[in-house]
Every structure is written in C-alpha cells, then in structure tokens.
Amino acid sequence: MILGEYATLEAIESMRRKLGLDLPLGEQFVRFLRNIVVHGDTGSSIIYETSSRDLILDRAPVTLLLVGMACLLAILLALLLAILAATHKDGPLDHLIRILPAVTLGMPVFWVGLLLIMIFGVQLRWFPVGGAGEGGLDRIYSLTLPAITVAFSQIPSLVRSLRAQMLEVLESDFVVTLKAAGIPGRVILVKHVLRNSALPALMLLGVNTAYLIGGTLVVEQAFGLKGIGSLLFSAISNRDFPVIQGIALYCAFFVVVIGLLVEIASGYLDPRTKGEP
Amino acid sequence: MKDRNPVVELDGLTLATRSRQPLVSGVSFRVEAGASLGLVGESGSGKSLTLRSIIGLLPSGVQRVGGQIRRSGSCAMIFQDPIRALDPLCPVVGQLAEVVYYRQRVSRKAARSIALELLEMLGLPDSLRTKDRYPHQLSGGQCQRIVIAMALACKPDLLLCDEPTTALDVTVQRQILDLIARLQKELGYAVVFVTHNLAVASSMCSELCVMKEGRIVEQGDTLQLLRDPQHSYTRMLMNSVLPLPELERRADP
Amino acid sequence: MSSAQPELRIRRASKLERSLKRIWSLPSLLWGCILLAILIAVALLAPIISPYHPSEQNMAAILQPPSSEHWLGTDQLGRDLFARLIYAARTDLKIMALAEIVPFCVGVFLGMVAGYYGKWADALITLATDTFIAFPFYLIVIIVAFVSGAGEKGIYITFMLVGWIVYARVVRGLSASLRKQEWIAAARTLGLPNIKIILRHLLPNVLPQAVVVLMTDMAVLLVAIVTLGYLGIGIAPPTPDWGTMISEGQPFISTKWWLSAAPGFAVVYAGIALSLIGDGLADLWRRK
Numbered sequence: 145m146i147l148g149e150y151a152t153l154e155a156i157e158s159m160r161r162k163l164g165l166d167l168p169l170g171e172q173f174v175r176f177l178r179n180i181v182v183h184g185d186t187g188s189s190i191i192y193e194t195s196s197r198d199l200i201l202d203r204a205p206v207t208l209l210l211v212g213m214a215c216l217l218a219i220l221l222a223l224l225l226a227i228l229a230a231t232h233k234d235g236p237l238d239h240l241i242r243i244l245p246a247v248t249l250g251m252p253v254f255w256v257g258l259l260l261i262m263i264f265g266v267q268l269r270w271f272p273v274g275g276a277g278e279g280g281l282d283r284i285y286s287l288t289l290p291a292i293t294v295a296f297s298q299i300p301s302l303v304r305s306l307r308a309q310m311l312e313v314l315e316s317d318f319v320v321t322l323k324a325a326g327i328p329g330r331v332i333l334v335k336h337v338l339r340n341s342a343l344p345a346l347m348l349l350g351v352n353t354a355y356l357i358g359g360t361l362v363v364e365q366a367f368g369l370k371g372i373g374s375l376l377f378s379a380i381s382n383r384d385f386p387v388i389q390g391i392a393l394y395c396a397f398f399v400v401v402i403g404l405l406v407e408i409a410s411g412y413l414d415p416r417t418k419g420e421p
Numbered sequence: 422m423k424d425r426n427p428v429v430e431l432d433g434l435t436l437a438t439r440s441r442q443p444l445v446s447g448v449s450f451r452v453e454a455g456a457s458l459g460l461v462g463e464s465g466s467g468k469s470l471t472l473r474s475i476i477g478l479l480p481s482g483v484q485r486v487g488g489q490i491r492r493s494g495s496c497a498m499i500f501q502d503p504i505r506a507l508d509p510l511c512p513v514v515g516q517l518a519e520v521v522y523y524r525q526r527v528s529r530k531a532a533r534s535i536a537l538e539l540l541e542m543l544g545l546p547d548s549l550r551t552k553d554r555y556p557h558q559l560s561g562g563q564c565q566r567i568v569i570a571m572a573l574a575c576k577p578d579l580l581l582c583d584e585p586t587t588a589l590d591v592t593v594q595r596q597i598l599d600l601i602a603r604l605q606k607e608l609g610y611a612v613v614f615v616t617h618n619l620a621v622a623s624s625m626c627s628e629l630c631v632m633k634e635g636r637i638v639e640q641g642d643t644l645q646l647l648r649d650p651q652h653s654y655t656r657m658l659m660n661s662v663l664p665l666p667e668l669e670r671r672a673d674p
Numbered sequence: 675m676s677s678a679q680p681e682l683r684i685r686r687a688s689k690l691e692r693s694l695k696r697i698w699s700l701p702s703l704l705w706g707c708i709l710l711a712i713l714i715a716v717a718l719l720a721p722i723i724s725p726y727h728p729s730e731q732n733m734a735a736i737l738q739p740p741s742s743e744h745w746l747g748t749d750q751l752g753r754d755l756f757a758r759l760i761y762a763a764r765t766d767l768k769i770m771a772l773a774e775i776v777p778f779c780v781g782v783f784l785g786m787v788a789g790y791y792g793k794w795a796d797a798l799i800t801l802a803t804d805t806f807i808a809f810p811f812y813l814i815v816i817i818v819a820f821v822s823g824a825g826e827k828g829i830y831i832t833f834m835l836v837g838w839i840v841y842a843r844v845v846r847g848l849s850a851s852l853r854k855q856e857w858i859a860a861a862r863t864l865g866l867p868n869i870k871i872i873l874r875h876l877l878p879n880v881l882p883q884a885v886v887v888l889m890t891d892m893a894v895l896l897v898a899i900v901t902l903g904y905l906g907i908g909i910a911p912p913t914p915d916w917g918t919m920i921s922e923g924q925p926f927i928s929t930k931w932w933l934s935a936a937p938g939f940a941v942v943y944a945g946i947a948l949s950l951i952g953d954g955l956a957d958l959w960r961r962k
Contacts, residue, residue: 233481246953249893250945252900255920255938258927262935266928315480317505324476324498324581325520325571335519336508351807358812362901366924376813377905380820388817396808403808415555416509 196390199375204394207371210287211360214294215349222299222345226306227333230314241307245300253359257293257366264289290367297359298352305348309341316340343410350406354399427451428494428579428611429475435487436470436479436635444483445470445635454494454578457605457612459622459643461658462632468615471632472498472581475613494578497571501584503564504556512553513567514540520574539570543600562593569600573608580605582614586621598625619658623647631655703954709947717763726754728761728914739930746936749922755933759940762914767944769826769909770896773833774888780834781841782884786876788842789849790868799846803839811836815898816905824907829899837895844887848880882959889952893945900941916941 229238264270271289313319314337322332364373372391379387429452436445445467452458460468473479475490476498500506508516514536521539522532537550543566548554556564565585572580582601586594602625605612616622622629623643631639631646631654639652650656698704716723732752740747746755788799806814814836822831852858853876861871902908903917911918916937923933 246946246949247942248945249890249949250897250942252897252904252917252920252938252941254901254904255934255941258920258924258934259938262927262931266931317500317502318508320473320478321498321500321506321568321571322508322516322520323478325524325575326497327519327523331519331523336511339510340508354807354810355812356810358810358815361810361816362812362905365905376816380816380907392809392813392817395810395813399808399810414510416557 196387199387200372200390200394203370203372203375206283206287206369207357207360207364207373209283210290210294210364210369210371211357213284213287213291214298214356214360217291217295218298218302219349221295222302222306223338225299225303226310226341227338229303229307230310231333233311238307241303245304248296248300251297253293253297254362254366256296257290257363260289260293261367287369290363290369293363293366294356294359298349298356301352302345302348306341306345309344310337313337313340339413343414346406346410346413350403353402354395357395357399426454426493428454428456428492429496429613430491431471431475431488432491433488434471434474434485434490436467436474436483437486439482439484441486443635445474447488448630448632448635448637449488450630450637450640452579452611452613454611455605455609456628457614457626459626459629460613460615460632461617461619461622461629463617466632467635468632469583472583472613472615475579476581492579495575496579496581497573497575497577498581498583499565499568499572499585502588503561503568503585504559504588506568507556507564509556512555513559513564514549514554517567517570517574520571524575536570536574539573540567542573542604543567543570545570560593561589562597565589565593565597566600569597569604573604577610579611579613582612582616584616587616587618594621601625619662631658700954700957702950703958706947706950706952706954709943710951713763713944713947714767716760717767720757720760720764724754724757724760726757728758729753729912730757740932746932747930749919749933750926755919755936758914758919759916759936762916762919762937763940763944765909765913765915766896766899769829769899770892773830773899774837774892774895776830776834777837778841778884778888781838782845782877782880784838785842785845785884786849786872786880789846789851790853790872790876792850792853796846796850799842803843806836806839812898812901815902816907819902819907824902825910829902829908833895833898837891840887840891841884845880845884848883849876852876852879882955886952886956886959889948889955893948896941896944896948900937 225237225241229235229241232238265272272286319332319337322336323329360371361373361376363369364371365377368374372395375387376391378384379391431451432449434445434448435443437443448467448471450458460471462468470479470483474485475492476496478498479485507513514533517539518529518533518536521527521535522529525532525535527535540549545563545566556567559567569585580601585601586597589597598621601612604610612625614622614625627643629639629641629643629646630637631652633654639646639650639655646655647659650659730753732748736748736750736752738748738752746759749755749758784799788796815832818832818835819828822828858871858875861875866874899908900915900917900920903915904921906918906921908917909915919937920934923930923935923937926933
C-alpha cells in the first residue's frame with residue numbers, strides 16, 4: 145500500500161520485515177506500547193526512516209512558540225477589550241464586542257490568516273508573508289502574523305466570558321463594600337474585579353487549548369510554516385502512519401498537561417479550593 | 422459637631438429605573454450628628470435604595486430623578502450578607518489594611534498595624550494576626566466584624582447599616598447590634614439603620630421612618646410611634662412581630 | 675432556568691399566534707432567519723440566478739477582475755466566480771445539514787441516557803467525551819477525514835464520529851439536573867418505564883438547549899468542511915466548494931485578492947445567520 149501499486153514482491157517483503165509486520169499481531173502491539181512508554185516514540189517514520197519522535201521534536205519549537213505567542217496575545221487583548229467593555233457597558237465598544245462572537249463564529253481561521261497576509265503582508269508590508277525566520281527576534285517577528293491569526297480565533301469567546309464575568313463581579317456585594325469604603329475604582333478593578341473574573345476565563349482557555357492547537361496546525365499551512373502542521377500534512381499524503389500517530393499522541397499529551405497546569409494555577413489563585421486548614 | 426448640624430439631610434429624594442418606573446418617591450429626613458434613624462419596611466419598599474443613594478452607590482439601572490441629598494462629613498456602610506461583602510480571593514486582614522491605606526493615607530506597614538488594632542477593638546480572634554484568613558474560612562459574625570472594621574477604618578461621621586444582622590445566626594445578631602451601639606457611643610458617629618425587623622430598629626434607633634412602596638408613611642420618635650401608631654401599615658408591622666407566648670403565660674399568676 | 679421548563683411546554687402548546695409575535699419581538703432571531711432564508715433561496719435558485727455554469731471554463735478570460743459580465747470576475751480557469759460561489763453554497767449547505775443529523779440525534783440520546791441513568795452509563799460516556807476533548811478538534815477531523823477517504827463520504831463519517839460529543843456533553847448536564855427534580859421523581863414513583871420518562875419528559879426539556887447548540891455547531895461544522903476543502907481532503911474539485919475556492923485563490927492573493935476573500939465572506943455570512951438564530955432561540959426559550 146505504501147510502496148504504491150507496482151511494487152515488486154521482494155520490496156514488499158523487505159518493507160514488511162523492516163516495519164515488523166512479519167511478527168505476530170500480539171507481539172507487534174506489545175512492541176508498539178513499549179516503544180511509546182519507554183522512548184516516547186510511535187515507531188520510525190516510513191518515509192524519513194528516522195524515529196517519529198525525533199521528527200516531531202525537531203518541528204515542535206515553531207509550533208510551540210506559535211501557540212505560546214498566540215496564548216499571550218489572546219490573553220492580553222481579551223483582558224483589555226473585556227475591561228473596556230465592562231467599564232463602558234452599553235457603549236459602542238461593548239455592543240461591538242457583544243456581536244463579535246456571532247461574526248467570528250463562521251470565520252475559517254486560515255481565511256483570517258490569508259486576509260491578514262493580504263492587508264499587513266502584501267499591502268502594508270509590515271510583516272513577512274510566510275516562513276518562520278531565523279534566530280530569536282526575527283523568528284518572533286515572522287511569527288507575529290500567524291500568532292495574531294490563531295489568537296483571533298480565541299479572543300471572541302474569551303472576551304465574552306471575561307466581560308460577563310466582570311459585569312457580574314462589578315455588581316457583586318464586595319465591590320460595593322470596597323467602593324463604600326472609598327477605595328479608588330482603578331484599584332478595585334485591577335486588584336479585585338480582574339482577579340475574580342480571571343478564574344473562569346483561565347478555565348475556558350484551558351478547555352480551548354485543544355482547539356487552539358488544532359487551529360495552529362491549520363494556520364501553519366496558510367503561512368507555509370515548517371511546524372507540526374506541515375509535518376502532519378506531509379505524513380498524511382505519504383501515509384506515514386507512525387508519524388501521524390505520534391503527532392496525535394503528543395498533541396493529546398500536551399493538552400492534558402496544559403489542563404493539569406490550569407487546574408494547579410486555579411487552585412493557586414482561588415483559596416477556596418485549597419480546603420480548610 | 423456639637424451644634425447639632427445634620428450629618429445627612431434628604432429632601433424629596435426620588436429614584437427611578439431607567440424606564441422611568443418610580444422606586445422611591447419624595448423621601449425626606451435628616452439625621453443629626455451622633456443620632457440614629459431607623460428605616461423600616463418590607464422588602465422592596467425602597468429602604469435599601471434610599472440608603473445606597475446617600476453614599477452614592479446606586480445599582481446600575483437606578484437613577485436619582487429628583488430631590489436633594491446634603492451630606493457633611495465622611496460616610497461608611499455595612500451590608501446584609503457579610504460573607505459576600507468581602508472579596509473571596511483576598512485575605513480579610515489584607516482587605517481591611519487596604520481600606521486603612523487608602524482612607525487614612527498612611528504607609529502600608531502602618532495600615533496593617535492599624536488594621537490589627539481595629540480587629541482587637543472588634544473582638545476578633547488573634548489567629549487572624551498570624552495567618553492569612555480568607556472570608557470563606559470565617560463565620561458570618563466574624564465576617565460582619567471585619568466589614569464593620571472596614572467601615573470604621575473610614576472614620577465615619579455617619580454609618581449606614583443595610584440589614585446588618587439579617588443574614589446572621591440569631592445568637593450572633595445581638596452581639597453585632599450591641600457592638601454597633603457600643604461603638605456609636607465611643608466614636609460618636611450617626612447611624613441610619615435599615616431593617617425589616619421592627620424590634621431591631623426600635624432597640625437601635627431613637628427615631629423611625631416607616632416605608633412602604635417607596636414612600637415614608639410614618640415618621641417620628643421611636644417610643645411615640647410605637648405607642649401610638651397612626652398609619653395602618655405601621656400597626657400591621659407591629660402586629661407581625663411575634664411575642665414569646667409561653668413566657669408571657671408563665672408570667673401570668 | 676430548569677425550574678421554568680414545565681411552564682414552557684404549556685405555553686408552547688397554546689397559541690401559535692403568540693409565538694409568532696414573540697419571534698417578531700426578537701430581532702436577532704428575525705434577522706437570522708431572513709439572512710438564512712436568503713442564503714438558502716440563492717442556493718436553491720442557483721441555476722436560475724447564475725448566467726454561467728460553475729465548471730464552464732473559458733481560457734480566453736481567466737483571472738478577470740469583477741465586471742458587469744462577470745460580477746465577481748473569473749478564476750484561474752476562466753470560471754465565473756459568482757456562479758461558483760452560489761453553487762458552492764448548494765454543496766456546502768447540503769453537506770452541513772446532512773452531516774449534522776446523525777450526530778445530533780445520537781448525541782442528544784446518549785446525553786440523556788448518561789444524565790438520566792448516571793453510574794456506569796454516565797462514566798462510560800463521560801470517559802468517551804473527555805478522551806475526544808483531549809485531542810485537538812481539527813487534528814481528529816483531519817486524520818479521520820483522511821483515513822475514511824477524502825470527499826463527501828469522508829466528511830459524513832468524520833462528523834458521525836466526532837460531532838455527537840458536543841450534544842452529549844450539554845444534554846448530559848441538563849438531564850442530570852432535571853433528574854433530581856421532583857416531577858421526574860414523581861413520574862418514577864408512578865412506575866412509568868424509564869424509556870417513557872426519557873422520551874416524554876426529558877426530551878422536550880433538553881431539546882430547546884440542544885437546538886441552540888445545533889445552530890452554533892452547524893456554523894462550526896461548516897467552517898470545518900471549508901477547512902477540509904482548503905487542505906485538499908474535503909470536497910473534491912471540480913465540485914464547487916468554498917474551501918477549495920479559497921485555496922485555489924491563494925497563489926493570486928497579492929493581485930486578485932477577491933478570489934480568496936469572496937468565498938470566505940460567504941462562510942462568514944452563513945455563520946452570522948446561524949449564530950443569530952442560535953442567540954435568538956436561546957433568548958426565546960429563556961425563562962419568561
């Protein structure tokens with residue numbers, strides 16, 4: 145199947161031996177599991193003949209940097225927008241933010257990327273059109289546009305949740321107490337309101353990590369970045385199953401780890417979950 | 422203060438929703454320094470809104486559409502549900518110290534020691550000094566003491582009490598009321614006390630305003646008002662206070 | 675919200691006239707329906723509206739800018755972009771609607787079963803949904819779509835496998851809270867069989883919420899279909915599809931930007947219509 149339709153019998157036989165397909169099925173499976181647990185590997189790539197783990201780790205930095213930048217951007221922008229919307233309730237920006245999720249729901253993330261390339265890459269020439277750049281700063285600069293694209297897909301839901309949360313907190317009794325006690329509004333907003341509304345937003349971001357990574361894989365394709373996404377597509381077109389399996393496993397692992405981190409962070413932020421001392 | 426100036430004076434206060442639905446209409450009263458006034462009425466009679474308008478913290482969607490509020494001196498407020506009145510993510514002593522810091526304009530360190538002094542004054546346990554405690558770890562009565570401490574940190578000439586005992590256990594209610602009354606004598610602030618409990622109001626206040634549907638229906642000296650209620654609603658409120666039947670029967674020979 | 679549900683059923687059974695009035699008073703629902711109706715009408719009437727056939731090539735007039743002859747210009751094979759756009763609406767909307775049927779029914783049913791029975795049924799279904807959630811949505815979609823063979827069939831299989839999870843999660847939570855309510859307990863003590871309680875009492879109460887989710891999920895699914903088309907593992911050319919149109923236009927992005935932009939706007943338009951309807955329905959069914 146992998147060698148195409150016109151492969152000779154000998155070629156098929158040697159391929160089978162190399163992949164361990166000549167072994168009994170049970171033994172194949174045990175080998176596979178041992179490989180995952182011991183080496184963090186899902187077998188050698190059929191095409192590149194190196195371990196799929198090394199292939200993935202080789203491509204991971206670009207994708208991870210992209211995910212990290214996108215997260216950071218999404219959080220910063222969402223915070224800013226949510227504060228503005230909640231403090232100027234029913235103002236023009238607030239209305240805009242309320243209809244934003246409806247508009248962006250139907251926006252394919254790669255298409256947003258193309259639009260950004262069109263505007264900032266081609267027309268304004270502020271950012272490079274594709275490629276990941278070399279070296280620290282250049283790489284961050286090259287990844288800015290893709291990161292904005294990925295962040296863009298997260299911002300509407302984050303802003304909506306943060307805004308609703310902030311409005312609820314702003315109306316809550318303890319904010320009235322603090323206001324009555326004469327603490328400046330700015331201090332209440334930053335120190336108390338933001339902190340109280342950040343928790344649900346953090347949870348949402350944790351839940352959305354999986355979606356964020358999926359979006360990143362597609363955006364890489366739109367920007368021609370050599371990350372996990374492009375590895376996935378080349379693996380798919382080459383039917384390179386060990387690599388596909390590896391990518392799926394590593395992504396799931398990453399999502400689980402992020403979920404765990406979010407859980408820990410929220411426990412740290414919220415004294416109520418620590419239990420009675 | 423000694424010349425009996427009013428600390429707060431309301432003149433025909435009228436509040437309404439944004440859609441012009443009246444909530445409070447034509448409420449007038451004055452409170453002199455060190456005096457205490459009770460606002461009594463059922464829930465929804467506009468007493469809490471009247472109180473909030475004095476400190477300028479009307480909930481969103483409610484506006485003042487008429488009347489005047491004249492206030493002199495500083496003003497602080499305590500609330501119905503003390504646990505919800507404190508930031509759940511912030512240690513209670515920290516919150517208190519924050520109020521001291523912003524109201525008394527002292528250093529952070531001094532603010533903390535003033536906060537601890539206040540705790541002692543209000544009879545809060547020493548364990549708060551050493552360990553960071555959060556609102557959910559304290560009882561309702563302890564939280565209310567913290568809220569009162571936060572109000573006192575503002576050095577108020579006027580203390581607004583919004584049903585401060587309603588959400589508390591019966592046994593704690595009395596302690597909190599006594600505390601407010603004792604400190605009033607020591608510190609000399611005036612009190613506006615909102616409650617639906619006529620018994621509480623008459624024990625705390627020398628003057629009462631009975632409110633119904635956003636209006637004051639009867640107003641006057643507490644004893645006189647209780648002895649000779651003019652309005653049928655006042656009588657109804659008085660009748661709704663349950664006596665302690667068994668004790669009365671036993672008192673009879 | 676849930677405590678108001680029994681009331682809701684009584685009201686719905688009453689006058690149709692009144693519910694029509696309610697729709698009129700909800701602008702988002704009204705506008706959503708109008709936008710969607712226009713889109714569906716255009717898709718259905720595509721052969722009448724469009725002067726060209728979507729795969730009619732004209733090598734003499736490739737990559738033309740918009741003009742009175744070709745409203746949105748032509749693509750790299752000289753095909754009329756507007757014709758392709760509205761014919762693509764036919765393909766994409768049809769697949770979107772068909773691909774949503776099975777996951778919706780399965781998801782709602784499994785969610786009710788999990789929420790109602792609790793215990794091992796719940797544990798099993800929760801385990802399944804949680805496992806799926808750990809994998810990035812697009813990663814699963816891409817891999818499953820590829821393995822099940824690119825094209826329309828692959829899309830149906832993919833969403834049959836992954837689409838039910840959203841509904842199961844939402845409905846499970848709702849059913850679990852409904853189960854604890856007294857009127858369900860009353861029905862149980864009366865000895866009604868479980869399946870009857872689920873269908874007669876649980877279903878009407880979880881359905882509104884599920885339909886609201888259906889609206890947003892259709893938009894998500896449409897975007898996924900378009901994404902698969904863009905990546906070349908969705909609807910195969912020459913069948914017109916917004917996704918493939920965007921990817922075909924990408925090489926010309928610096929000069930003929932509308933080739934990629936126009937199909938994207940069509941997707942956004944459909945998404946706005948669907949999410950307006952979803953928001954409107956949520957408002958309609960919220961208590962009062």
